[in-house]
Amino acid sequence: MSRPDNAAFYRRMLRIRRFEETVLDLFPRGLFYGTTHTYIGQEANAVGVLAWLREGDIVVSNHRCHGHFLAYGGSMRSLAAELMGRSTGVCGGRGGSQHIQWRDFYANGILGGTVPMAAGMASTEKLKEGDKMVFSFMGDGTLGEGVVYETLNIAALGAFPILFIVENNRYAQSTPTRLNLAGEIPDRFKAFGIPVESIDSTDVVEIHEAIEPMLKYVREKNGPAAFVVHTYRFAPHSKGDDSRDPEEIARYRTKDPLPIQAERLEEANQREIQESVEMEVADAFEQAESDPAAEPASLTSPLGKSQ
Amino acid sequence: MTTILESLNRGLRTCLEESDRVYVIGEDVLDPYGGAFKVTRGLSTDYPEHVITTPVSEAGIVGVGVGMALRGLFPVIEIMFGDFISLTVDQLINHAAKFRWMSNDQVRVPLVVRTPMGGRRGYGPTHSQSLEKHLLGAPGLRVVAATALGDAGELLRKAVLEDEDPVLFLEHKVLYAKPIIAHDELSDFEVDVSDDPYPTYRLRIAGAPTPVITLTAYGYSAELAREAVKRLAYEHEIFSDLIVPTHLSPFELSDLFSAVRQTKRLLTVEEGTMTLGWGAEVIARALEELGAGLHAQRVAAGDMPIPAAGLLETAVLPQVEDIIEAAVALSEAN
Structure with missing residues (x-):
């Protein structure tokens, strides 16, 4: 697969950044109900990793799924509509920010719970003798969930075609990794004989290249592999719940993935991309806002019966 | 005379015969052991590719089943004792039972989780319970109980092959040895x-x-x-x-x-x-x-x-x- 050019990388990251910033900007206007977990600062991960996606590959995401969804190719407008509780939303307003299902993209808000599911999807691909693989995203906080290790064992035993991507943004909600994560993250995969690569970077090109050996390993049906990206989120865990040291945030802001990638482009090219993304974001939110609300009459009983 | 155990075994065999999408998955399900209560006896000998033994990881294997079901297979997971269903509850309630509905009906989860509930065998506090009440009424999860009054294997076959939603299929340890009553x-x-x-x-x-x-x-x-x-x-x-x-x-x-x-x-x-x-x-x-x-x-x-x-x-x-x-x-x- 040829690497996306620098402009495509920049555009994809900027789409996520501007979508997420717009969500946070619009929250006080009361357009959204509930909460959200933004991906600001981590864009290079989804974009760098999912640039390797092939048609029919499966992506399993988590509560912080907007970036993964947009990098997967999901529509900005239907994601905005989902967040606004519109009938045109990805899941008709039933799922909201954390529960997105579209084509071969699945997200759920239970940390770790989706990991065995992702492995089951990979096992299905193996049983079907297909050539698809699963990209399973998790954060450092999810490494506290026991079912993850059940899954690593099962996936390694069965040699399932799955790539576990750990986005270590150094905080599980408000708790720094030093208070909740013993040892080193890669060792948790090595214990199951799962090969792992790590990178401490916010450079989309570096991330994209660093994951390649693990992808090759998975695609050649040697079984699961893992990729750990040490990253940082610039925005709060959800909306207004940030207790981190502002100086620390400012320090990481100097490694913002967007300017790093922008520097590889001519200024005119940057501006052109920025303008077109601005328009796309404005259109998406405007259209979503004018879409009809999801109606209570659309609610159905699961299993076709009242419980 | 057919016992409930034989009927269930036959039901699983029928499923494996009728559809290559069926996978029987669980702890110790392979021959010669054939499962703790022997419901899967003989199946791995005849369908070696479709009967899968697993680590002792109830949550993990039910989660794997959810993923397989979402991708078009018909997994049948055995949980060795009904008491261990507590280990799978997140997968049942937050994943199996939810995905179809919260995706606005875009996907299906045709998963069956079978398990023996019940006491009267002297197995004590953690191997004798009937825990199904904790899962009755969970939206999106069907619960079915085998009875001696009908063909338990046929009931199971329907759950596996004809139900596109997740089913928790209850067996009872004492029923296994009982005959199906004509x-x-x-x-x-x-x-x-x-x-x-x-x-x-x-x-x-x-x-x-x-x-x-x-x-x-x-x-x-x-x-x-x-x-x-x-x-x-x-x-x-x-x-x-x-x-x-x-x-x-x-x-x-x-x-x-x-x-x-x-x-x-x-x-x-x-x-x-x-x-x-x-x-x-x-x-x-x-x-x-x-x-x-x-x-x-x-x-x-x-x-x-x-x-x-x-x-x-x-x-x-x-x-x-x-x-x-x-x-x-x-x-x-x-």
């Missing part, structure tokens, strides 16, 4: 079977006067209730009918309501603990449906863990005598 062998009873995919059975003493009490029970408790119905008739001249659902959740109670509409007396029998249990919900719904004038009572396990010692276990779990005693009291209520 209805013509039930010479004391008249039996009606509803035509639902997961049927409800209605039994009454053949040729008896109009019933004055309706009993309802599922699984092995239905066998105890059936014995009680007989003895109530022959020893106490109290005539009753017995409603045995196999479809526990969503609650499928129309046959029960039509029986109780006549008797106005309802006795529920279950092996789970009494408080906030199946019987409580059944009675609440009967009351809503039928209004005032309903007399009701529950027979259930005591609200405590199930002790290991035989005498103690018998004291905690409902027995035929408990059912008879409650029915006699209920028949006198006015």
